[in-house]
Amino acid sequence: MTHVPHELHDEFPEAGEALHRLKIENAHFAKLADEYHEVNREIHRIEADVEAASDERAEALKKRRLVLKDEIAGILRAAV
Template sequence: MSHTPHELADEFPHAIDALHQLKIENAHFGKLSGRYHELNREIHRIEAEVDAASDFRVEDMKKQRLGLLDEISGMLTAHSG
């Protein structure tokens, strides 16, 4: 499979170790991370025209992904602070 844009390691290249540590130590972070990856891959499949979706659905999914990214970012900041 080709490189999927917006992977967490791409979004937070300075925090790769923290991403790994939080996934192991924090169940909530692990769930957020898993949901982010599922949603991100689904968006990528739609954008690559492998799957079809309405514009409304794609925009809603992107908003969900952004919300997850914000929450993940906040947890990374708290973890490093």
């Protein structure tokens, strides 16, 4: 499998332990992380031409990924 850009551990390399802990201890965070991964993988499939999508769909997914990343970053900041 190719490397999927924008994985959470790549986006927040300094927060590996916190990512793991929050996924286990915080159901809301775990749900956000799962959705982030799903959206990110869909974007990767589109960019790799494995899955077809309109430009509007691709942009909507990228915007959703950014919203999720921002919320995840906020939770990580609060957890430190």
